[in-house]
Amino acid sequence: MKLKVYRYHKNMENPRYDTFELELKPGLTVLGALFQFQQNFDDSIAFHYSCRGAVCGTCAMLINKVPRLACRTQVESLLNGDLKIPLSFYPAIEENVDWNPKEEVLVEPLPHLPVIKDLIVDMDKFFDYYKEIEPVFKPADSTPKKERLMDPESIPELELYTNCILCAACFGSCPVDGNDPEYLGPAALAKLYRFYIDPREANGIERIKTADMPRGWWDCKFHGNCRRVCPKDVPPLIAIAKAREQLEKEGEER
Amino acid sequence: MESGGDNVTILKTLKHNEEISVASTVESIHYHDVLIIGGGLTGLRAAFQVSNSGLSGALISKVHPLRSHSVAAQGGMNASLGNVPGDDDASDDWKMHAYDTVKGSDYLADQDAVEKMCLEAIATVYELEHMGTVWSRLENGKIAQRPFGGAGFPRTCYAADRTGHNALHTLYEQVLNKNFPIYEEFFVTSLVKDKGRCIGCTAIEIMTGKIHGFISKAVLMATGGFGRVFNRSTNALINTGDGLTLALNVGVPLKDMEFVQFHPTTLYGTNILMSEGARGEGGILINSQGERFMEKYAPNSVDLAPRDVVARSIEQEIREGRGFDGGYVHLDLTHLGSDRIMERLPGIRQIAMDFAGVDPIEEPIPIQPGQHYSMGGIDADINGATMLPGLYAAGECACISVHGANRLGGNSLLETLVFGRLVADKIIDYINQTPEPDIQAVQLAINDIESKIKEVMGRKKSANIFSVKDEMTETMFQKFGIFRDGQTMEKGLKEILNMENKFSHLTIDNKNLAVNQTLVQFLEIEGMLKIAEVVARCAIKREESRGSHTRTDHPDRDDENYLKHTLIELDDKNLNISYKPVTIGMFEPKERVY
Numbered sequence A: 001m002k003l004k005v006y007r008y009h010k011n012m013e014n015p016r017y018d019t020f021e022l023e024l025k026p027g028l029t030v031l032g033a034l035f036q037f038q039q040n041f042d043d044s045i046a047f048h049y050s051c052r053g054a055v056c057g058t059c060a061m062l063i064n065k066v067p068r069l070a071c072r073t074q075v076e077s078l079l080n081g082d083l084k085i086p087l088s089f090y091p092a093i094e095e096n097v098d099w100n101p102k103e104e105v106l107v108e109p110l111p112h113l114p115v116i117k118d119l120i121v122d123m124d125k126f127f128d129y130y131k132e133i134e135p136v137f138k139p140a141d142s143t144p145k146k147e148r149l150m151d152p153e154s155i156p157e158l159e160l161y162t163n164c165i166l167c168a169a170c171f172g173s174c175p176v177d178g179n180d181p182e183y184l185g186p187a188a189l190a191k192l193y194r195f196y197i198d199p200r201e202a203n204g205i206e207r208i209k210t211a212d213m214p215r216g217w218w219d220c221k222f223h224g225n226c227r228r229v230c231p232k233d234v235p236p237l238i239a240i241a242k243a244r245e246q247l248e249k250e251g252e253e254r
Numbered sequence B: 001m002e003s004g005g006d007n008v009t010i011l012k013t014l015k016h017n018e019e020i021s022v023a024s025t026v027e028s029i030h031y032h033d034v035l036i037i038g039g040g041l042t043g044l045r046a047a048f049q050v051s052n053s054g055l056s057g058a059l060i061s062k063v064h065p066l067r068s069h070s071v072a073a074q075g076g077m078n079a080s081l082g083n084v085p086g087d088d089d090a091s092d093d094w095k096m097h098a099y100d101t102v103k104g105s106d107y108l109a110d111q112d113a114v115e116k117m118c119l120e121a122i123a124t125v126y127e128l129e130h131m132g133t134v135w136s137r138l139e140n141g142k143i144a145q146r147p148f149g150g151a152g153f154p155r156t157c158y159a160a161d162r163t164g165h166n167a168l169h170t171l172y173e174q175v176l177n178k179n180f181p182i183y184e185e186f187f188v189t190s191l192v193k194d195k196g197r198c199i200g201c202t203a204i205e206i207m208t209g210k211i212h213g214f215i216s217k218a219v220l221m222a223t224g225g226f227g228r229v230f231n232r233s234t235n236a237l238i239n240t241g242d243g244l245t246l247a248l249n250v251g252v253p254l255k256d257m258e259f260v261q262f263h264p265t266t267l268y269g270t271n272i273l274m275s276e277g278a279r280g281e282g283g284i285l286i287n288s289q290g291e292r293f294m295e296k297y298a299p300n301s302v303d304l305a306p307r308d309v310v311a312r313s314i315e316q317e318i319r320e321g322r323g324f325d326g327g328y329v330h331l332d333l334t335h336l337g338s339d340r341i342m343e344r345l346p347g348i349r350q351i352a353m354d355f356a357g358v359d360p361i362e363e364p365i366p367i368q369p370g371q372h373y374s375m376g377g378i379d380a381d382i383n384g385a386t387m388l389p390g391l392y393a394a395g396e397c398a399c400i401s402v403h404g405a406n407r408l409g410g411n412s413l414l415e416t417l418v419f420g421r422l423v424a425d426k427i428i429d430y431i432n433q434t435p436e437p438d439i440q441a442v443q444l445a446i447n448d449i450e451s452k453i454k455e456v457m458g459r460k461k462s463a464n465i466f467s468v469k470d471e472m473t474e475t476m477f478q479k480f481g482i483f484r485d486g487q488t489m490e491k492g493l494k495e496i497l498n499m500e501n502k503f504s505h506l507t508i509d510n511k512n513l514a515v516n517q518t519l520v521q522f523l524e525i526e527g528m529l530k531i532a533e534v535v536a537r538c539a540i541k542r543e544e545s546r547g548s549h550t551r552t553d554h555p556d557r558d559d560e561n562y563l564k565h566t567l568i569e570l571d572d573k574n575l576n577i578s579y580k581p582v583t584i585g586m587f588e589p590k591e592r593v594y
């Protein structure tokens, strides 16, 4: 098999693609293939890694034109065509690179964020938007002596959103983010919703008003790419739809 | 105070693509009262405390804090909340927690530190709840608790099997909310010692390759474990033990480095952890003959005996031919049913499916033991203070010694938060009575790092640094793994020394300093080789079996000669070993039976 990798650093005029041939062994992940590239082909390649177990969220990149975690993506499954994810179109996933998906894996940086080097993108914007929605618990009451009680029934819905690992795969898959760089994006909105539905918070509708603006809840066009690429099955779409519903209802009541 | 520093210029020649010279100037020297190195749970909890004190602090981390290894912790965190009654309706308390911890440690833990941790545990779990962590809940709305290995009560509080993720995100949210300065993707290269105290550090800003100096009145090491010194490890790839080498290099001793925990259940192939929570929920271990072999090794606790016991049992089954081809046994959850697996162990299921193509609802999971935790670390007292004034350590990089010779599952997340907070308090006191540091030593330290990098870059290429790393991790697992003996270890030590020697002549191809991850790995591997040597020397010297340290040539625990902590320090180029007593408290050493 071959790994075809996007290469860029700021002294280069245009990016280029390097192709590296390696042996396909069972269990080889894209991250594993990148390490082989680094160790045996060119040690100047740059990519993010940490947990190698799909929990830290640092290795999202565009793999065969789909944003995914490199550590979780099995090369064999890609070559077999098992991991196809149909996405609503946006420019970054245009088939503009010559590559043979039967024997090559194409690896490019995550779209919609500036490339620093090779597969490393600058995540500042993603985290700025995250910060903008004030991701911190704002409890309703003063601190009790023991734990606040929580109905176990309320946990599964919350977990849908607390499971987010802030990998930004959704950000790199969202056609709206591509179009409108100011759009807060699926992850930040899903995070805001997580706090809104936390029964221990009592800011009610005020909480979701933080994103009651064109570049917040209202920018989403329900393409649904975010949900399809999310490695943790977080459903930003549902959060967005429900938040809008709440805001609309309140608008009518007033 | 923020000064520009001297404009030291390093000229580098790029061998790649074309010949370009890159000039990297020393950007700046930064001043903060307290520096926290590490953005995992320990570092973030300390940052929160420092931020509340009003002192100026900063956190430095080689990865974005959310990518720290703490995020991967699965099973939970221990505290004797007593939310779930034990057998016969008995109620848990912190003394029972302390007893289990001390017994689990094979009596090598310092009991004053254990008592403190177990006492503080309850408030610590509540505190996370108050900060917003979504803990799993019981029907009555209280925080849920599950049984864990070596514990007499269902004491482990959990957030499904993503406890570390939930805790780390909560703390990051809290620290972000305080606008605490974070130097992200800065790789710390040295600690600065001046007039007998620690006054800062140097670091490479990975994205630009610039070298920065940091001046402070105190430094807290919160750099995590060194698991990646072994080739089968559950740890994140970044767990290279840098903090320990940094400490060694300023003459600070490391403690109990021979005690390395091997987790019994890591996924065959990738060694990703399959949490002890899986057995806590009722999972069982089965060998290739279909036997539930733990009944033989630990008749009372069976599959939930402590980690050292279970890991040895599995390894023995495999060695005696009762494993599956390739060297693994089965962790069977199928009898738990899909509802329970989906509710309590969704992360485990996902990992097994993604990385082994196995759905635990339908089939057993192939598992084998793998390196998991570093009990040893920077020698620190109950306040986190090291021998060097101004230098503190907490979390997995430290050995305050709450885990002794074997850590109990769920006690490490606890340690990070308890000591992240308590040690920060001690630092805050220390700072208020400490004079201003002198900038000059930091400037010199920057020069040293620059010359060192220049020297490394100027070497002639003779071999691949990554192959030396592979040799090292293989030697460590094979010769200093679950079962050890003097002869094999002596051979292993020789191999490690040869590798160190070989490595000292190696270089890397990429000579460009900006975003040079191979340079970072070069520095990590250099440090790991030293740690490998340290582990080897300490393990050879301890001629007994205790906790995780199992010697086939000395199978018994020997309290008369070895109920003591090992200290090792770097003196010039030599590693010297000495010992110090263990603090015994409420619990007299007894034989450990499960």
Ligand SMILES: Cc1cc2nc3c(=O)[nH]c(=O)nc-3n(C[C@H](O)[C@H](O)[C@H](O)COP(=O)(O)OP(=O)(O)OC[C@H]3O[C@@H](n4cnc5c(N)ncnc54)[C@H](O)[C@@H]3O)c2cc1C
Residues within 6 Å of the ligand: B037, B038, B039, B040, B041, B042, B043, B060, B061, B062, B063, B064, B065, B068, B069, B070, B071, B072, B073, B074, B075, B076, B077, B078, B163, B164, B186, B187, B188, B189, B222, B223, B224, B225, B234, B235, B236, B239, B241, B242, B243, B273, B372, B373, B394, B395, B396, B397, B409, B410, B411, B412, B413, B414, B416
């Ligand atoms: C898979 C797994 C599951 C676990 N599950 C549990 C569990 O259920 N319960 C439990 O109690 N314990 C568990 N543990 C153990 C526990 O997770 C760790 O011991 C704990 O999280 C360590 O936290 P820490 O803050 O000390 O270090 P870490 O979280 O490892 O953080 C270290 C930090 O130091 C920084 N750093 C390191 N070197 C440098 C350098 N040179 N320059 C700059 N920064 C540096 C890193 O960037 C990182 O931010 C588990 C461990 C593993 C491997």
Ligand code: SF4
Residues within 6 Å of the ligand: A163, A164, A165, A166, A167, A168, A169, A170, A171, A186, A187, A190, A226, A229, A230, A231, A232, A233, A234, A236
């Ligand atoms: S919602 Fe999913 S894809 Fe988006 S950042 Fe979170 S985990 Fe990643």
Ligand code: FES
Residues within 6 Å of the ligand: A048, A049, A050, A051, A052, A053, A054, A055, A056, A057, A058, A059, A060, A069, A070, A071, A072
């Ligand atoms: S390396 Fe952590 S998610 Fe891929």
